[in-house]
Amino acid sequence: MLGGEYxxxxxxxxxxxxxxxxxxxHVNFFNWSVAKGLFPDIIxxxxxxxxxxxxxxxxxxxxxxxLLALMRLSSVxxxxxxxxxxxxxxxxxxxxxxxxxxxxxxxxAFPGTELPGGVYGQAAAALGxxxxxxxxxxxxxxxxxxxxxxxxxxxSLGMSRFRAMRTIVVPQAFRxxxxxxxxxxxxxxxxxxxxxxxxxSLTQRELTKFGRDLASQQxxxxxxxxxxxxxxxxxIPLGYLARRLEARQKRGRR
Amino acid sequence: MSAIEIRGLRKTFGxxxxxxxxxxxxxxxxxxxxxxxxxxxxxxxxxxxxxLEEPSGGTVTVDGVExxxxxxxxxxxxxxxxxVFQSFNLFPHLTVLGNVTVAQRxxxxxxxxxxxxxxxxxxxxxxxxxKVDSYPEKLSGGQQQRVAIxxxxxxxxxxxxxxxxxxxxxPELVGDVLxxxxxxxxxxxxxxxxxxxxxxxxxxxxxxxxxxxxxxVEQGAPDRVIANPEHERTRTFLARVLxxxxxxxxxxxx
Numbered sequence: 001m002l003g004g005e006y007x008x009x010x011x012x013x014x015x016x017x018x019x020x021x022x023x024x025x026h027v028n029f030f031n032w033s034v035a036k037g038l039f040p041d042i043i044x045x046x047x048x049x050x051x052x053x054x055x056x057x058x059x060x061x062x063x064x065x066x067l068l069a070l071m072r073l074s075s076v077x078x079x080x081x082x083x084x085x086x087x088x089x090x091x092x093x094x095x096x097x098x099x100x101x102x103x104x105x106x107x108x109a110f111p112g113t114e115l116p117g118g119v120y121g122q123a124a125a126a127l128g129x130x131x132x133x134x135x136x137x138x139x140x141x142x143x144x145x146x147x148x149x150x151x152x153x154x155x156s157l158g159m160s161r162f163r164a165m166r167t168i169v170v171p172q173a174f175r176x177x178x179x180x181x182x183x184x185x186x187x188x189x190x191x192x193x194x195x196x197x198x199x200x201s202l203t204q205r206e207l208t209k210f211g212r213d214l215a216s217q218q219x220x221x222x223x224x225x226x227x228x229x230x231x232x233x234x235x236i237p238l239g240y241l242a243r244r245l246e247a248r249q250k251r252g253r254r
Numbered sequence: 255m256s257a258i259e260i261r262g263l264r265k266t267f268g269x270x271x272x273x274x275x276x277x278x279x280x281x282x283x284x285x286x287x288x289x290x291x292x293x294x295x296x297x298x299x300x301x302x303x304x305x306l307e308e309p310s311g312g313t314v315t316v317d318g319v320e321x322x323x324x325x326x327x328x329x330x331x332x333x334x335x336x337x338v339f340q341s342f343n344l345f346p347h348l349t350v351l352g353n354v355t356v357a358q359r360x361x362x363x364x365x366x367x368x369x370x371x372x373x374x375x376x377x378x379x380x381x382x383x384x385k386v387d388s389y390p391e392k393l394s395g396g397q398q399q400r401v402a403i404x405x406x407x408x409x410x411x412x413x414x415x416x417x418x419x420x421x422x423x424x425p426e427l428v429g430d431v432l433x434x435x436x437x438x439x440x441x442x443x444x445x446x447x448x449x450x451x452x453x454x455x456x457x458x459x460x461x462x463x464x465x466x467x468x469x470x471v472e473q474g475a476p477d478r479v480i481a482n483p484e485h486e487r488t489r490t491f492l493a494r495v496l497x498x499x500x501x502x503x504x505x506x507x508x
C-alpha cells in the first residue's frame with residue numbers, strides 16, 4: 001500500500017525533472033545576476049519599509065485594541081456599543097478597502113489634509129485601524145481570563161478602578177495574549193504589502209512593491225521570489241516563536 | 255464611636271434578598287466572629303463593609319466615614335479596611351515582596367525603601383520573612399493566605415475583614431493562619447471574621463454573631479452563643495458544625 005504511494009511520488013518527480021525547461025526556469029525565477037542586483041536595496045529600502053509599516057501599524061493597533069477591549073467591558077453602555085460596532089465593521093471589511101479608503105478616500109474628502117508622516121502615517125493608520133479590531137477581541141479575552149478576585153483584591157487595597165486595571169489586571173491579561181498577538185504581528189507583516197495601494201514613492205516602497213517594480217523593470221520573476229524569501233525570513237521565526245510561547249504557557253498553567 | 259456601625263443594611267440580588275436589615279456595631283479593638291450556614295448572607299455582609307458589594311439600603315460607617323454616602327472617596331476609605339479573601343487572591347505576576355509593596359507604592363505613595371521595610375516587617379509578623387522573592391504559585395495555601403494578611407496589614411488598616419480565611423486550606427495548614435490571626439487579635443486589631451472554625455471563635459472572639467436567612471439571629475459572648483444558644487436555629491446549626499456526623503436526615507433542611 002505504502003509502496004504504491006511512493007511509486008506515484010517517484011513517477012511525479014521523474015516526470016517533472018524530465019519535462020521541466022530547466023534553463024527557462026533558472027533564467028526567469030532564479031536568475032543569480034538579477035538577484036544580486038537587488039541587494040542591498042531590497043533590504044535597506046524594501047524590508048526596512050515593511051518593518052516600519054508593520055511596527056507602527058502594530059503599535060497603533062495595540063493601543064486602539066486595548067482601548068476598544070476596555071470599552072467593550074465597560075459598564076457604560078455607549079462605550080460598549082461603540083466598541084462592538086467598531087469591531088464588527090472593521091473585521092467585516094477587506095483590509096485592501098481600508099488602505100484604499102485611507103490612501104485615496106480621505107485625501108479626496110478632505111483636500112489638503114495630510115496625516116502626520118505622510119505615506120508612513122497613512123500606512124500605519126490603515127494597518128492600525130484594521131488590527132485594532134482583531135486585537136481588541138484578543139485582549140478582551142485576555143482581560144476576561146483574569147479572575148475577578150484579582151480586581152477585588154486590588155480595590156480592597158484602596159486602588160482606583162483605573163489603577164487596579166493598569167497595575168494588576170492588564171499585566172496579567174497581556175501574559176495570556178502575547179502568543180496570539182505575535183500571530184497578529186505575523187499577519188500584519190504580510191498585510192503591510194497593501195501599502196502599495198496608497199501610492200508610495202521610490203524610497204517608500206516596501207518588499208512587495210519593490211519586488212513587483214523590479215520584476216516588471218527587468219522582465220524577470222526573480223525579484224518577486226527574493227521578496228518572498230525576505231518575508232519568510234521574518235514570518236517563519238516569528239510564527240515559531242508564537243508557538244513556543246503558547247506551548248510554554250500551556251505548560252505553565254498545567 | 256464604634257469602629258464599624260451598620261444600620262438597617264439590606265442587599266438584594268435581583269429579586270433575592272440576601273441581607274434583610276442588619277444592625278451591627280463593632281467596637282475598636284473588638285474581635286467579632288460571624289457564623290452561620292452557607293447562604294445566610296455572612297460573606298455578603300462582610301463584602302458590604304468595604305463596598306465590594308453595593309448595599310441596596312441602609313448605612314455602613316467605618317472609622318467615622320460613612321461609606322454609603324454617595325460622595326465618599328471610596329478608594330481612600332478602603333485603605334483603612336484590610337480584607338482577606340477565602341481564595342487568597344494574591345497577584346500571581348508579582349513576587350511576595352511585590353504583592354506586599356504594590357499598593358503601598360501606588361496608593362500610599364511610599365518610596366521603595368520605606369515600602370520594602372514595611373513589607374519585610376509584616377512578612378516577619380506572619381512568619382514568612384524568608385519568602386520575599388518567591389512567586390505565589392511556589393507557596394502552600396497557608397503561606398499564600400499569610401502573605402495576603404501581610405499585604406493587607408502593610409496598608410496600616412484600622413479594621414481587618416476576614417472572609418472564610420481558612421475554608422480553602424488543607425486541614426493541616428489551617429493552624430498557621432489562625433495562629434497569625436490570634437496574634438493580631440492579641441495586638442488589639444479590630445477584626446470581623448466570617449468563619450466555620452468554632453474553636454477559633456470560642457477562644458479568640460470577643461463576640462459571636464449568628465446569622466441565618468439574611469438576619470442576625472443572635473449574638474453575644476462566644477461561651478454563651480456557642481455553648482448555650484437561645485435560638486433553635488442556632489442550636490441546629492451548631493450541632494451540625496460541631497459534630498457533622500451526628501446530623502439526622504430529618505434535621506437537614508436542604
